[in-house]
Amino acid sequence: MTDTMPARSLPATPAFELPDAARDELVAVVGREHALLTEEERDTYRDPYWFHDDRSYDSSAVVFPANVEELQAVVRIAGEYEIPVWTSSQGRNNGYGGPSARVAGSLLISLRRMNRILHIDTELAYAVVEPGVRWLDLHAALHELGDDLLLSVPDIGWGSIIGNSLDNGMTYLPLGSDFAAPCGLEVVLADGSLLRTGMGAIPDNPSWHVYKRGLGPTLDPLFMQSNYGIVTRMGVWLMRRPRVYTPLYLSIPREDQLGQAMDLIRELRLEGVIRGVPNVQNLVTMGAQFPEHLGMFPGADATWSEERLDELADATGIGRWGMRTALWGDGPVVDHHLERLREAWSAIEGGRVDVLGRFTPENWSEMDTFMQKISAGVPTMEMMEQMPDWVGHVGFSPIVPLTGSEVVKVVERIKARVIERTGVNFVCAIFPTNDRSAMIVSAMSFDRRDEAHVRATFDTVRELIAEIGELGYGEYRAHLDVMDLAAEQYSFGDHAYRRFTESIKDAVDPKGILAPGRHGVWPAKYRPER
Secondary structure, eight states: OOSSSOSOOOOSOOOOOOOHHHHHHHHHHHOGGGEEOSHHHHTTSSOTTSOTTOOTTOEEEEEOOOSHHHHHHHHHHHHHHTOOEEEESSSOOTTTTTTOOSSTTEEEEEOTTOOOEEEEETTTTEEEEOTTOBHHHHHHHHHHTTSOEEOOOOSOTTSBHHHHHHTTOOOOSGGGGGGOSEEEEEEEOTTSOEEEOGGGGSTTOTTTTTOSOOSSSOOGGGGSSOSSOEEEEEEEEOEEOOSEEEEEEEEEOSGGGHHHHHHHHHHHHHHTSSOSOOEEEEHHHHGGGOHHHHOSOOTTSBOOOHHHHHHHHHHHSOOSEEEEEEEEEOHHHHHHHHHHHHHHHTTSTTOOEEEOOOBOTTTGGGOOSHHHHHTTTOOOOHHHHTSOTTEEEEEEOBEEESOHHHHHHHHHHHHHHHHHHHOBOOOEEEEOOSSSEEEEEEEEEEETTOHHHHHHHHHHHHHHHHHHHHTTOOBSSOOGGGHHHHHHTOOHHHHHHHHHHHHHHHHHOTTOOBSTTGGGOOOGGGOOOO
């Protein structure tokens, strides 16, 4: 551990112990076959990347309600016994804590059994889903309808659409930009009552999932990364399949060209040439999408030298960095934008624009590579297949302005710290989340069987949170082990933001049962002295 950063900032409370009477009532609601009670059972539903013998974030039980009514009953039991609960949709938020809870001994609620696609509107291009619906599931339903509607998806298809959206997870099609797809929520509150946001507050309102606001305060964003309620359904906007879809790969041959490329990306986004969310990755990270060149994911290997990286960049044609993006639209529009991209990218010495296919409704089924599928809204599990079983990772992910100089400054600071402290390859992906900002995601890999390696990696994350925080930048999403430290960086006005979110927490969840400590928001009963 470092001399300056604490191991973690857990509140001064003992682990919660679930009363036997509460356990019996919970089992009566969901059934014994839908509850994990023994340690062996619970170990099947915990963070798979945490060192197994560290029990800091163990649960006391896991329950799997099947519908809203069972969930309401579970929440009411939790309120009666003042049980801390931690809810996940699929529980696959790996790299940020998986399904594990911030407070040891919490009751975990998994919504995997609430997995219905409630509605698909082909005229207005949206769907309504429950939390257990995965990207794979909704895409399969859209495929059955003829692939006329596309879903903006992330890299890995097994996660929950709602769970990913509530944690500001990134997707890549045009509706992924600024997290535009979600619209209209249904939420179970801490007292077990049911809330519908926006136009859904009017019974049977047909505009619920097509208009993002309502009358008065807009509540939907309050349930993103919060602990104010449990979302049980959500509207998801879909995209009409374009007449032409062209996936692209743009190479950035040398490390010192990254800033120039980011400035070009900003201008191409502002022009409307690049839509959706392009994905800029360094050679080590991008190599997983070119397994024929680099083989198994090398993120946990010993650090490769700059000379070796340059040689691999040249030999494979991947470049030291590369951008995955796509064009969608009418044929002449796609052709025009492709020419504009080539013209702009020619400013990068040695940079290439590779066309990875041209797809229309007639040959839509012929997509067979990862890069072709993802930007077409076809979820896969191919990225997981490139990851050895013993590799875990934790994400560090600040948001910076979309200017080349700022992106490079932050990337270089993160890279230096990661290599110095962990001795493994620097893994980095940069997501221009809109026309003006970028998310820098460094996924630090470790041997999850090696406690010392796990600890050293998490120490590095703590150091980075403080170091990048001094530059004025904070994370958009934090691992549960460092949530308090990440939230501490948002300190303007003597932590006015935190005090405001805690005031809301105390008002809507006075017993403090829903996900205490999530992203640094603690209810009064847990709040440590500051």
